[in-house]
Amino acid sequence: MKTGKELKPGTVLRIDNDPWLVQKAEFTKSGRNSAIMKTKLKNLLTGYKTETVYGADDKLDDVILDRKEATLSFISGDSYTFMDTTDYTMYELNAEDIEAVLPFIEEGMEDVCEAVFFEGRLVSVELPTTISRQVVYTENAARGDTSGKVMKPAKLKNGTELQVADFINIDEWIDIDTREGGVYKGRSKK
Amino acid sequence: MKATWDIFCTVVDNYGDIGVTWRLARQLVAEHGVAVRLWVDDLRAFVPLCPGADLGAARQMQQGVEVLHWPAEWAPAGTADVVIAAFGCRLPDAYVEALCSRPAPALWLNLEYLSAEEWVEGCHGLPSPKPNGLRTVFYFPGFTERTGGLLREAGLLARRVAFEADPAQRAGHLARLGVQPQAGAALISLFAYENPQLGGWLDALASAANPSHMLVPQGRIVPELCAWLNEPELAVGAIHQRGTLTVQVLPFVSQDDYDRLLWCCDFNAVRGEDSFVRAQWAGRPMLWHIYVQEENAHWEKLEAFLAIYRKGLSEPAAHALLTLWRAWNMHQDMDAAWRGFMVHWPELQAHARQWCAKQAAQPDLAMTLVQFYRNWL
Numbered sequence: 143m144k145t146g147k148e149l150k151p152g153t154v155l156r157i158d159n160d161p162w163l164v165q166k167a168e169f170t171k172s173g174r175n176s177a178i179m180k181t182k183l184k185n186l187l188t189g190y191k192t193e194t195v196y197g198a199d200d201k202l203d204d205v206i207l208d209r210k211e212a213t214l215s216f217i218s219g220d221s222y223t224f225m226d227t228t229d230y231t232m233y234e235l236n237a238e239d240i241e242a243v244l245p246f247i248e249e250g251m252e253d254v255c256e257a258v259f260f261e262g263r264l265v266s267v268e269l270p271t272t273i274s275r276q277v278v279y280t281e282n283a284a285r286g287d288t289s290g291k292v293m294k295p296a297k298l299k300n301g302t303e304l305q306v307a308d309f310i311n312i313d314e315w316i317d318i319d320t321r322e323g324g325v326y327k328g329r330s331k332k
Numbered sequence: 333m334k335a336t337w338d339i340f341c342t343v344v345d346n347y348g349d350i351g352v353t354w355r356l357a358r359q360l361v362a363e364h365g366v367a368v369r370l371w372v373d374d375l376r377a378f379v380p381l382c383p384g385a386d387l388g389a390a391r392q393m394q395q396g397v398e399v400l401h402w403p404a405e406w407a408p409a410g411t412a413d414v415v416i417a418a419f420g421c422r423l424p425d426a427y428v429e430a431l432c433s434r435p436a437p438a439l440w441l442n443l444e445y446l447s448a449e450e451w452v453e454g455c456h457g458l459p460s461p462k463p464n465g466l467r468t469v470f471y472f473p474g475f476t477e478r479t480g481g482l483l484r485e486a487g488l489l490a491r492r493v494a495f496e497a498d499p500a501q502r503a504g505h506l507a508r509l510g511v512q513p514q515a516g517a518a519l520i521s522l523f524a525y526e527n528p529q530l531g532g533w534l535d536a537l538a539s540a541a542n543p544s545h546m547l548v549p550q551g552r553i554v555p556e557l558c559a560w561l562n563e564p565e566l567a568v569g570a571i572h573q574r575g576t577l578t579v580q581v582l583p584f585v586s587q588d589d590y591d592r593l594l595w596c597c598d599f600n601a602v603r604g605e606d607s608f609v610r611a612q613w614a615g616r617p618m619l620w621h622i623y624v625q626e627e628n629a630h631w632e633k634l635e636a637f638l639a640i641y642r643k644g645l646s647e648p649a650a651h652a653l654l655t656l657w658r659a660w661n662m663h664q665d666m667d668a669a670w671r672g673f674m675v676h677w678p679e680l681q682a683h684a685r686q687w688c689a690k691q692a693a694q695p696d697l698a699m700t701l702v703q704f705y706r707n708w709l
Contacts, residue, residue: 171629173445195458195470258376
């Protein structure tokens, strides 16, 4: 059992006995301290997609999924191939299957991901909570600001843009929290 | 055969929940000919809005609406064709089970809070399939055609125009409330939650060159009014003068009388959701005290409304509007903000009329709900 606020990409819900993969989940505060979760769901049997909304406290049936460690092997167009780190099996996913984590998928990444399986079939991939990425472009830092409160846009290798602290420079590595769509955490120790 | 509608309302605090649901229920009955049962868990909040209602009645008919006390222990009561759970309230389990066993499915709607934020359009009308096979639909009121609209009774604006055109109606209504405004005094209504910025605003009004007369229906702001006046308490009808400001406490009035009060006033300070919408239909400059949320989530909602409401104003007038509303809701200097606001008074007056007309061009919430049900069938 999961509540609406616990939904995240990779969760599979059982609705009308069909398995539905959460591809995207957006948490929003509505009124008077209540909240909703807007989701994009994909029926794993039919491929049909739909959008839904759940209250933060709504109770939902989730499907227990198999999970295995995997790393990105290569990208070919819209196809992303991951490799099981224990038996080296290769699995392929489309970009839309990993829409939520796509902004942080890039060639050469070394993150050990969680490959999510439903009845033996790979349905999505989840990134670690914290990942490190290299900044390929950002404006020069304003002189003297080391507080980390002043933010500016920065671009990653795959083109993803996010806000980083003003003191971050080109080629530096940053830590990103992947849980809320990708939020800058700080300068990476990498 | 009439479609049947059940509206469920839990009174969390204040009059917002019951205010919206009671208004919606009345309109559905009066204008759309449907049978409405309004389930309320706390009739103490309902009675002030509907004078004449019976606090102890488990069931009563009021203005064509069957108003029922929603008991803690639910007793089987049948289901309706359309079920509205207002503001995320949880329906009784037994009622939900009864919905599951209906031969024809019911349309179950979650009527959500009003917000001008952009995400509302993307969530309005989306389904919420449940594990038990039932589906609810999230239904959002709002300010654009991609939302459910605002509550607005047919003929409301025409009634307002007629009221404004007839000085005797205005004088009569004020007299019934015990108000005798001084000639030339600006009338201001004040309905707000507790707000420490009140003193700054009252200081500005009291020291202004032009007189003003503030009318305060009983409510949560009164203790702060007492503090500013240095009075231990303020009874209904109490009138106090400070400088050029007269302050008067009014009784809590019915929804229709509150509308007329807004129409009598030059400026209306409102709060929450229901009075906020009514102030927009009054077509006068207004000030919104938004419901405070954790982590100041309400600030985004305030800014979202200001972003759409300010459109069409000159930059200085928009700045004055933003400054006043932010001061009231974000604990900033109301004295200076009010003085700055008054500089743009004619423009802000005209803008309030235009905003009202623009919103009135869209279908109202009751209408869109009925249409949604028809399309769903």
